[in-house]
Amino acid sequence: MATTTKKSTTKRAPSNGSALKPFKTLSNPDLRVYVGDCREVLPQIEEVQRSQVDLIFADPPFNWKRAYDKWDDDMPDDEYLRFTYDWLDLCVGALTDRGSMWVNIPDDWAAEIVVHLKSRGLHMVNWCIWHYRFGQNTSGRFINSKVHALYFAKSRKDRTFNTQDILEPSDRATTYFDPRTFNKKEGTSGMRLPMDVWYGKYWGRIQGNNAERRHNHDNQIPEVYLERVIRACSNEGDLVMDPFLGSGTTGLIAHELGRRAIGIEYSKDNAVSAFERIKAGPVRVKKDTPTVHTTAIFAPRNVGKKTKERLADQSRD
Numbered sequence: 001m002a003t004t005t006k007k008s009t010t011k012r013a014p015s016n017g018s019a020l021k022p023f024k025t026l027s028n029p030d031l032r033v034y035v036g037d038c039r040e041v042l043p044q045i046e047e048v049q050r051s052q053v054d055l056i057f058a059d060p061p062f063n064w065k066r067a068y069d070k071w072d073d074d075m076p077d078d079e080y081l082r083f084t085y086d087w088l089d090l091c092v093g094a095l096t097d098r099g100s101m102w103v104n105i106p107d108d109w110a111a112e113i114v115v116h117l118k119s120r121g122l123h124m125v126n127w128c129i130w131h132y133r134f135g136q137n138t139s140g141r142f143i144n145s146k147v148h149a150l151y152f153a154k155s156r157k158d159r160t161f162n163t164q165d166i167l168e169p170s171d172r173a174t175t176y177f178d179p180r181t182f183n184k185k186e187g188t189s190g191m192r193l194p195m196d197v198w199y200g201k202y203w204g205r206i207q208g209n210n211a212e213r214r215h216n217h218d219n220q221i222p223e224v225y226l227e228r229v230i231r232a233c234s235n236e237g238d239l240v241m242d243p244f245l246g247s248g249t250t251g252l253i254a255h256e257l258g259r260r261a262i263g264i265e266y267s268k269d270n271a272v273s274a275f276e277r278i279k280a281g282p283v284r285v286k287k288d289t290p291t292v293h294t295t296a297i298f299a300p301r302n303v304g305k306k307t308k309e310r311l312a313d314q315s316r317d
C-alpha cells in the first residue's frame with residue numbers, strides 16, 4: 001500500500017491559541033471557535049503560522065446567492081476566485097508535512113480548485129463525490145445531485161490514512177456471497193474501503209436525516225460525511241480545522257472523536273449555534289462505535305442457506 005498510518009505518539013500541550021481571542025472554547029479535547037472572515041483570522045492563529053494543522057475540511061460558500069446570515073454569496077466570478085485562492089493558500093500553509101485537506105465544492109468551481117491546489121504542490125489523493133438526492137427540480141438540464149469532495153495531501157505517501165477505521169461491508173460479501181472476500185489474512189474479512197462515490201443511509205441532508213437538522217442551516221453536511229473524513233485522515237489528539245464552520249459539523253465530529261479542533265465562522269449567530277451543537281454532541285456518530293453501513297444497491301443473491309451459513313462460519317473463524 002502506498003500510504004503509511006502512524007498513530008500519534010506525542011501528546012501535545014494545549015495551546016493557548018493566538019493573538020486573536022477565540023469567541024468560544026471547550027477543553028478536553030481543546031476546541032476553539034473564532035468569528036470573522038477566515039482570510040483575516042487564519043494568519044493570526046498560532047498553529048496556522050507554524051504549519052501545525054493535521055487536517056482541514058473546508059465547505060466554503062458556493063457563490064450560489066444563498067441567503068447566509070451575513071456573508072454576501074453573490075460575487076462576480078473573478079472576485080469569488082480571488083477569494084477562493086486566498087483562503088486556499090492560507091490553508092495550504094497551515095498544514096503539517098503529513099497533513100491533508102478536503103474541499104467540498106460543486107461543479108462550478110471544482111476544476112479551478114484542483115488546478116490551483118496542484119500548482120501549490122499538493123497531491124490529489126481522491127476526487128470523491130458526495131451523491132445526494134434532494135437537488136432542486138430543473139427543466140432543460142439534469143438535476144444537480146452531487147458535490148465534489150476533493151482530497152488533497154501534502155505528501156502522497158507519508159500521510160495519515162486509517163484504513164481499519166472506515167471499512168464498510170463489501171457488496172461481494174453482502175450481495176454475492178463471494179468466498180474470496182472472506183480472506184482473514186488482510187484483516188478485512190467481508191469488508192472493504194468505501195468507494196469514491198458517497199451515499200447511503202444518513203448521507204442525505206434531509207431525506208432520512210431529519211434528526212440531524214439544525215434550524216437556519218440549510219448547508220449542513222451529514223455527520224457521517226465528517227466521520228469518514230476525520231477517522232480516515234487524522235488520529236486522536238490531532239488538530240482539525242474548518243475555515244467555514246457553518247452549523248459546526250466538523251467541530252462537532254472532531255470533538256466527539258477526540259481530535260483538537262478550530263472552527264472559523266463569519267456570522268456570530270452561526271458561531272453561537274455551532275458551538276451549542278458541539279457542546280450538545282452528535283446525534284448519531286459515537287467515538288467507540290464507528291458507523292458501518294452497506295452501500296449495496298442490489299438485493300442479496302439467492303445462494304442457498306447452506307452457503308450463507310458456511311461463509312458466516314468462515315468469517316467468524
Ligand SMILES: C[S@@+](CC[C@H](N)C(=O)[O-])C[C@H]1O[C@@H](n2cnc3c(N)ncnc32)[C@H](O)[C@@H]1O
Pocket residue numbers: 036037038039059060061062068069070071217219220221222243244245246247248249250264265266267270
Ligand atoms: C456552506 S456553509 C458551511 C456548512 C458547514 N459545513 C456545515 O456542515 O454546517 C459556509 C459557511 O461559511 C460561512 N462563511 C462565508 N464566508 C466566510 C468567510 N470568509 N470566513 C468565514 N466564514 C465564512 C458562512 O456564513 C456559512 O456559515
